[in-house]
Amino acid sequence: MTSQAADGPETVVASRRSKITPEREREFFDAVLEQIRECGYDSVTMEGVAASTRCSKSTLYRQWKTKPQFVAAALRASRRVRFAGIDTGSLAEDLRQAARAAGDWSGKDTRLLQALGHAVTSDQELARALREALVDPEIAALEEMLARGVARGEVRAGHPALEYIPAMMFGVLRVRPVLNGQYADADYLVRFVESAVLPALGLR
Amino acid sequence: MTSQAADGPETVVASRRSKITPEREREFFDAVLEQIRECGYDSVTMEGVAASTRCSKSTLYRQWKTKPQFVAAALRASRRVRFAGIDTGSLAEDLRQAARAAGDWSGKDTRLLQALGHAVTSDQELARALREALVDPEIAALEEMLARGVARGEVRAGHPALEYIPAMMFGVLRVRPVLNGQYADADYLVRFVESAVLPALGLR
DNA sequence: GTGTACCGGTACTGGACCGTATCGGTACAC
DNA sequence: GTGTACCGATACGGTCCAGTACCGGTACAC
Numbered sequence: 001m002t003s004q005a006a007d008g009p010e011t012v013v014a015s016r017r018s019k020i021t022p023e024r025e026r027e028f029f030d031a032v033l034e035q036i037r038e039c040g041y042d043s044v045t046m047e048g049v050a051a052s053t054r055c056s057k058s059t060l061y062r063q064w065k066t067k068p069q070f071v072a073a074a075l076r077a078s079r080r081v082r083f084a085g086i087d088t089g090s091l092a093e094d095l096r097q098a099a100r101a102a103g104d105w106s107g108k109d110t111r112l113l114q115a116l117g118h119a120v121t122s123d124q125e126l127a128r129a130l131r132e133a134l135v136d137p138e139i140a141a142l143e144e145m146l147a148r149g150v151a152r153g154e155v156r157a158g159h160p161a162l163e164y165i166p167a168m169m170f171g172v173l174r175v176r177p178v179l180n181g182q183y184a185d186a187d188y189l190v191r192f193v194e195s196a197v198l199p200a201l202g203l204r
Numbered sequence: 205m206t207s208q209a210a211d212g213p214e215t216v217v218a219s220r221r222s223k224i225t226p227e228r229e230r231e232f233f234d235a236v237l238e239q240i241r242e243c244g245y246d247s248v249t250m251e252g253v254a255a256s257t258r259c260s261k262s263t264l265y266r267q268w269k270t271k272p273q274f275v276a277a278a279l280r281a282s283r284r285v286r287f288a289g290i291d292t293g294s295l296a297e298d299l300r301q302a303a304r305a306a307g308d309w310s311g312k313d314t315r316l317l318q319a320l321g322h323a324v325t326s327d328q329e330l331a332r333a334l335r336e337a338l339v340d341p342e343i344a345a346l347e348e349m350l351a352r353g354v355a356r357g358e359v360r361a362g363h364p365a366l367e368y369i370p371a372m373m374f375g376v377l378r379v380r381p382v383l384n385g386q387y388a389d390a391d392y393l394v395r396f397v398e399s400a401v402l403p404a405l406g407l408r
Numbered sequence: 409g410t411g412t413a414c415c416g417g418t419a420c421t422g423g424a425c426c427g428t429a430t431c432g433g434t435a436c437a438c
Numbered sequence: 439g440t441g442t443a444c445c446g447a448t449a450c451g452g453t454c455c456a457g458t459a460c461c462g463g464t465a466c467a468c
Contacts, residue, residue: 018414019413019414019415019465019466020414020415039326040246040322040323041322042244042246042247043246045454045455045456046455046456046457047454047455047456050416054416055415055416056415056416056417056418057416057417057418057456057457057458058415058416058417058418058458058459058460059414059415059416061456061457061458062414062415065457066456066457067456067457113382114318114321114322115322117318117321117322117382118244118245118318118319118321118322119244121244122243131382135382135383139383160395160398160399160400161399161400161403163399164376164396164399164400165400166383167375167376167379167380167383167396168372168375168376168400170375170379170382170383171371171372171374171375171376171377171378171379172368172371172372172375173375174375174378174379175371175374175375175378176371178317178321178335178339178374179339179343179370179371179374191364192368192371194364195364195365195367195368195404196364196365196368196369196372196400196404197404199365199403199404199406200399200400200401200403200404202403222444223435223436223443223444223445224444224445249424249425249426250425250426250427251424251425251426254446258446259445259446260445260446260447260448261426261427261428261446261447261448262427262428262429262430262445262446262447262448263444263445263446265426265427265428266444266445269427270426270427271426271427
């Protein structure tokens, strides 16, 4: 919506043809997300992003009307499902692999979620973008994982713990820095799955 | 440290005697914490706090040198242990009651933690105050609860899930708004304890 | 070659806010 | 009654930043 760079190079519509290549756009997005992780949403400035990517503020404002819209676009563009493709045929093993995968991006995404967590309460578009980029896809993938386990008969349908598995996984991920002063690494999460998640499901 | 208002009225030390009563001070603290919950740490202004408590900025700056020190003082003063006094003689019941208690202050404290979560990464004193006020006492109370259960033989010492119980409880508490769009109420938390926490511990 | 439209750079406006200074009023001590 | 010291109000200096305006340069179309 904010950029038409996704269509082919021959789509001459006599419309605005930005000279910003998709690669360049990605530099802007990476820069702003990184600065948000470091300084928090409020402290990020368009000037700072422009300086760190060696473009001018005008260039940013030509593509995106306001700072929140810019950040929202960056979030949408950063969307990717980390749990995608995990399907080992065993729910226990799926969850272990998910824990390992989560451990790898834990620091970056946790910081981003934390930094945006409050800004989101006063900007609808930002909130939607954040959910769509970092939250919903992972939840959906996790729930599919659980559904497959149920379909295979590993867990009884309607097992009361099922409802809480996503909250447990993401919850532990997010609060570990507060409790232990360090981000949840793969090792910590795998042990969590084996010590608490699987037993709660009556597995293993 | 920032206020000597705690000593008796007859402590005449020929030193600065602030005319700020403890009740008045509490108004300042309540106001700033409430504004942090609503607008986030960065957006809170000393002017706003002064206006909402009908004092002058000068009054605030006379008592506290800077905004972060003011906020830290407010946090320290708001310290109280929500899990205090829970000791039913049964770990399962202790945890249910803790869940109920947590549900009651969930919204307020979760918002505060979220709003301050990023500010603390760049201010040591603030970080310490936040931990001492909202995190450490609850963790300690929870761990005592678990230790009592172990001592009574309800859970085997060294049970692998023990280490993760605090993270589970606080994690679920904090991420529920992100996942379900609402704060974790007592009902949700009690069901969580029964569906996931107790089974993970091999209880019930 | 000429036009067009976007690029980066810079300067500017307008507003917000931190922290300080100043001032008149007032409660309390003696 | 007089002094003292804190109170609230207000104004101010300095800084920072969102968003706009303008400019010269340049790549690309034809």
